Amino acid sequence: MSEILQVTDAVKYYGNESVAVRALAGVSFSMQRGEFVAVMGPSGSGKSTLLSVISTIEPLSGGRIVIAGDAITELKDKQLSAFRRDRIGFIFQEYNLLDTLTVEENIALPLNLRKTDPTHIACEVRRVSEALGVTDQLDKFPRELSGGQRQRVACARAVITSPALILADEPTGALDSRNSRMLMELFCMMNEKLGVSILMVTHNAAVASYADRVIFLSDGKIFDEIYRGERDRKDFRHEIVTVTEALGGEEG
Amino acid sequence: MLFKIAFRNVKRQIGGYLIYFITVALTVSLLFTLNSMIFSSTVTLIAESFQNEVRIVSAFLSVLLSIATAAVLGYGSRFLLRRRKKEFGLYLTIGMTRSDILVIFMTELIFTFIFSLGAGLALGIPVFQLIVAGITKFLQREFVFGEYSVSGLILTVIMVVVIFLLSSIVSMVYLRRVTVANLLQGEQVAEKTVRHPKTWFTVMIVFFVLLVISMAGVAATSGDTSIDGYALILVGGSLIGLLSVIMIYVGAMKSGVFYLLKNRKFSARGTRTFTLRQLSGRLSADSVMFGIIAVLMSVVIAGGSVFLTLVWSQLAGTQANNPYTVSMYMPYDSTGELTADLPEWVSTFGTVESMHQYTLYHLPGNNLHKYINGYYYSEDSVMRESDYLQLSEMIGYNVDPAGDGFIVLCNGITGDDWEKAHSTNYEGFEIELGDRSLPVSYVSSVRERLAVGGIANSYIVVAPDEVVDTYAINNARALTYCAVIYENGIFDEQSMLEFFNEKNNEPEYETSYSLAGVHYSNFFNIDISGMFAEYLMQMAAPWLWIVCFISIVFALLTMAVLGLKSVTSVTEDKRRYKLLYFAGATEKEVLHSLTVQLLLYFFLPFVVPLLMSVPILFICLALSGFMGGYMSGLQIAGCVFLFSAMLLVLFGLYCAVTCAIARTDIRRTLRSVS
Numbered sequence: 001m002s003e004i005l006q007v008t009d010a011v012k013y014y015g016n017e018s019v020a021v022r023a024l025a026g027v028s029f030s031m032q033r034g035e036f037v038a039v040m041g042p043s044g045s046g047k048s049t050l051l052s053v054i055s056t057i058e059p060l061s062g063g064r065i066v067i068a069g070d071a072i073t074e075l076k077d078k079q080l081s082a083f084r085r086d087r088i089g090f091i092f093q094e095y096n097l098l099d100t101l102t103v104e105e106n107i108a109l110p111l112n113l114r115k116t117d118p119t120h121i122a123c124e125v126r127r128v129s130e131a132l133g134v135t136d137q138l139d140k141f142p143r144e145l146s147g148g149q150r151q152r153v154a155c156a157r158a159v160i161t162s163p164a165l166i167l168a169d170e171p172t173g174a175l176d177s178r179n180s181r182m183l184m185e186l187f188c189m190m191n192e193k194l195g196v197s198i199l200m201v202t203h204n205a206a207v208a209s210y211a212d213r214v215i216f217l218s219d220g221k222i223f224d225e226i227y228r229g230e231r232d233r234k235d236f237r238h239e240i241v242t243v244t245e246a247l248g249g250e251e252g
Numbered sequence: 253m254l255f256k257i258a259f260r261n262v263k264r265q266i267g268g269y270l271i272y273f274i275t276v277a278l279t280v281s282l283l284f285t286l287n288s289m290i291f292s293s294t295v296t297l298i299a300e301s302f303q304n305e306v307r308i309v310s311a312f313l314s315v316l317l318s319i320a321t322a323a324v325l326g327y328g329s330r331f332l333l334r335r336r337k338k339e340f341g342l343y344l345t346i347g348m349t350r351s352d353i354l355v356i357f358m359t360e361l362i363f364t365f366i367f368s369l370g371a372g373l374a375l376g377i378p379v380f381q382l383i384v385a386g387i388t389k390f391l392q393r394e395f396v397f398g399e400y401s402v403s404g405l406i407l408t409v410i411m412v413v414v415i416f417l418l419s420s421i422v423s424m425v426y427l428r429r430v431t432v433a434n435l436l437q438g439e440q441v442a443e444k445t446v447r448h449p450k451t452w453f454t455v456m457i458v459f460f461v462l463l464v465i466s467m468a469g470v471a472a473t474s475g476d477t478s479i480d481g482y483a484l485i486l487v488g489g490s491l492i493g494l495l496s497v498i499m500i501y502v503g504a505m506k507s508g509v510f511y512l513l514k515n516r517k518f519s520a521r522g523t524r525t526f527t528l529r530q531l532s533g534r535l536s537a538d539s540v541m542f543g544i545i546a547v548l549m550s551v552v553i554a555g556g557s558v559f560l561t562l563v564w565s566q567l568a569g570t571q572a573n574n575p576y577t578v579s580m581y582m583p584y585d586s587t588g589e590l591t592a593d594l595p596e597w598v599s600t601f602g603t604v605e606s607m608h609q610y611t612l613y614h615l616p617g618n619n620l621h622k623y624i625n626g627y628y629y630s631e632d633s634v635m636r637e638s639d640y641l642q643l644s645e646m647i648g649y650n651v652d653p654a655g656d657g658f659i660v661l662c663n664g665i666t667g668d669d670w671e672k673a674h675s676t677n678y679e680g681f682e683i684e685l686g687d688r689s690l691p692v693s694y695v696s697s698v699r700e701r702l703a704v705g706g707i708a709n710s711y712i713v714v715a716p717d718e719v720v721d722t723y724a725i726n727n728a729r730a731l732t733y734c735a736v737i738y739e740n741g742i743f744d745e746q747s748m749l750e751f752f753n754e755k756n757n758e759p760e761y762e763t764s765y766s767l768a769g770v771h772y773s774n775f776f777n778i779d780i781s782g783m784f785a786e787y788l789m790q791m792a793a794p795w796l797w798i799v800c801f802i803s804i805v806f807a808l809l810t811m812a813v814l815g816l817k818s819v820t821s822v823t824e825d826k827r828r829y830k831l832l833y834f835a836g837a838t839e840k841e842v843l844h845s846l847t848v849q850l851l852l853y854f855f856l857p858f859v860v861p862l863l864m865s866v867p868i869l870f871i872c873l874a875l876s877g878f879m880g881g882y883m884s885g886l887q888i889a890g891c892v893f894l895f896s897a898m899l900l901v902l903f904g905l906y907c908a909v910t911c912a913i914a915r916t917d918i919r920r921t922l923r924s925v926s
């Protein structure tokens with residue numbers, strides 16, 4: 001398996017000369033192509049910041065990040081936007097969808113931005129909406145959908161460009177446990193069937209247990225890292241809870 | 253503490269306040285000009301006989317402007333507040349009272365007003381000079397330096413304070429009423445999708461046709477009072493036209509974007525879907541407002557340019573009818589003894605630039621009138637060629653001599669009769685003068701009325717001097733004329749009138765005579781061209797003042813509302829731009845989409861008014877033709893352009909400022925995470 005993501009000594013400071021907050025204090029890890037990795041850690045530990053620097057939205061203060069062979073730290077501004085558009089898919093906790101656009105338009109948006117041929121766009125939209133089970137919702141507006149359906153649409157939009165890496169920041173944050181479970185099954189399906197690599201931030205041990213590996217952050221550093229291996233989800237979840245407690249008592 | 257917050261906020265929130273600032277500053281400069289007009293002695297200098305009218309009108313406009321500005325700013329501060337809902341909501345939740353927030357907001361507004369007042373006054377100083385210069389130029393007066401008055405300044409400051417208080421009341425009411433939940437919500441609810449696009453599209457087409465028909469009707473009727481139901485067509489047509497404009501907007505905005513979105517080839521490219529969806533919601537919500545703005549702006553352009561055309565035509569007509577500073581006529585003085593002293597007398601009232609005495613002879617039979625018109629309403633008369641050449645030269649014409657024939661001079665004849673004289677075929681037509689018979693050599697292109705009064709109001713035969721000399725011996729019916737041009741048109745009008753009044757009472761000049769059926773009792777009859785113009789300006793100046801000012805104020809305040817509304821909605825839409833960015837749009841694409849939206853949002857209400865300037869141009873051309881055709885097409889286009897250009901300048905200013913603010917706002921949003 002080849003490496004899809006390689007983070008080396010990532011350091012990130014926020015703020016100006018007088019008051020600087022160190023959000024990442026030298027994070028190093030790598031991800032294989034087709035891997036599903038979860039990131040956990042207490043609030044303020046730098047999880048979102050990690051996703052931001054990987055997604056090129058925030059510049060790195062120090063260190064090096066390579067995604068699918070491209071050292072993003074060496075790309076220019078214009079190349080960065082193109083990179084973000086073509087290689088990365090985003091899924092957030094909320095507000096993933098543009099409320100002014102229909103579901104279909106939301107899903108097609110990344111391809112529109114790439115200036116793909118409209119007939120090809122229509123094909124692709126059909127393909128991913130079938131895969132994610134939102135075909136019946138295409139003409140609706142996001143406000144007419146349930147929270148779970150919205151996240152499905154968000155997934156559809158994230159995968160339509162066949163990105164190298166999907167970054168998800170607390171995607172289940174606004175969902176109940178049943179919908180969370182369904183979304184995670186969807187993630188697994190995307191991961192297995194579509195071969196998408198996923199890096200996901202979560203506070204929830206049950207959600208994290210769907211991943212192949214969990215990275216624990218604390219004070220901007222990697223605190224621990226556990227692999228699921230051949231274990232079943234329940235065992236894995238147990239271990240996640242144990243590590244979380246050791247980290248400083250977050251509920252699982 | 254609260255003051256500190258407020259001051260820092262103005263610095264940080266400079267965006268929203270910038271539009272506020274510009275509007276108040278421009279208003280202040282206009283108020284300052286108006287108030288200076290009320291008190292300054294300059295008005296006495298440039299508009300002595302109608303200074304009272306100008307003062308009253310200025311005061312009226314000044315009050316009107318204050319009220320309108322207060323209303324718009326009051327309405328506008330709602331957007332300013334909405335833009336910062338979240339911030340204020342936060343203040344409430346951390347335990348500040350509503351009064352605290354009110355104090356913060358009011359302090360911010362006071363800072364803004366103080367800055368605006370300073371900037372407005374600084375701007376008002378040159379604006380006042382510019383307007384005084386414009387008026388003196390229009391009235392063809394000598395340039396005077398506008399004098400500033402302390403009272404004008406004080407009144408301006410008082411008015412700004414009143415505007416501030418009035419507009420504050422509106423914000424206070426809003427802040428008192430709004431709920432915490434409402435403030436914290438912040439996020440804008442997505443607009444409803446458009447329904448029945450086909451119906452709206454049909455509505456648009458129907459009203460567009462109606463607009464074209466009504467405008468054509470008005471254009472065809474304007475200036476032609478002979479058409480049946482003239483007034484009805486004019487008023488009805490205009491009303492239907494204005495209603496149509498509103499309906500076209502509503503129809504277009506509720507359907508246009510829909511059809512663009514349906515066209516996948518067009519919309520599925522880059523950020524277009526996003527841009528169109530954003531516009532779709534806002535445009536259909538604001539379509540009625542856009543329609544009304546479009547109507548107001550059309551009225552501004554139409555009313556302004558029609559009015560200017562009327563005044564200008566009238567003025568140009570007056571000038572063409574009185575091309576010399578003073579025109580005199582008196583009974584025929586065959587020996588020249590009675591009028592020998594005329595040059596000397598005339599020169600005592602001012603510096604004479606040029607002067608010419610001449611004679612006009614009656615030509616019985618009125619054959620020239622009959623030949624051109626088929627009937628005669630005035631009598632033919634004859635003038636010497638040398639007089640014609642001289643008189644034309646005095647007003648800057650270089651005309652051809654008569655040669656072997658005679659020249660047809662349309663003396664004060666305009667409109668259809670002017671056209672007729674020029675299009676008539678004179679082949680075979682000859683005029684009998686004593687023992688000679690002359691063909692037409694050409695029709696003079698001199699539009700000015702060379703001879704004023706007496707038998708002069710008609711087609712005049714201009715014949716070679718020796719022919720007129722022989723004819724004159726046998727003809728007793730004649731008048732002596734005198735045309736005078738004073739340097740810069742300046743002379744002692746009052747003394748001249750008094751002088752000739754006295755002369756008319758001297759036994760030597762006591763006279764009573766009839767010519768061409770009209771009875772005259774004065775020896776010297778005097779026409780002073782300035783008096784007509786003065787009279788006309790006295791009637792028109794206050795109205796011109798009103799029309800121009802109201803136009804500017806309309807435009808200014810409309811732009812302010814559009815600007816404030818846009819800046820607010822951009823803030824409320826921040827999240828959407830951010831999502832677009834995450835979906836893979838570059839910063840450039842996001843900002844481009846934003847700019848396109850703003851440009852369209854600003855420009856759409858002006859599309860129809862600007863297009864309307866074409867039919868308006870034709871209406872003005874028709875009017876000017878009816879008024880004697882003294883204005884060239886270029887001058888009329890200038891009138892129409894003046895008002896369109898004024899709108900465009902204000903449009904450009906506000907649009908640029910709004911774009912700059914919104915772009916900075918969104919750029920900052922994109923560059924920050926969360």
Ligand SMILES: Nc1ncnc2c1ncn2[C@@H]1O[C@H](COP(=O)(O)OP(=O)(O)OP(=O)(O)O)[C@@H](O)[C@H]1O
Pocket residue numbers: 014015021022023041042043044045046047048049050924925
């Ligand atoms: N834009 C920013 N400017 C300044 N400091 C920031 C910014 N974003 C985050 N920080 C700081 O960086 C640190 C890490 O923040 P981050 O958002 O990555 O935490 P997190 O792990 O995602 O927390 P949570 O679980 O609460 O979402 C925090 O101390 C935070 O205050």
Ligand SMILES: [Mg+2]
Pocket residue numbers: 047048049
């Ligand atoms: Mg976070």
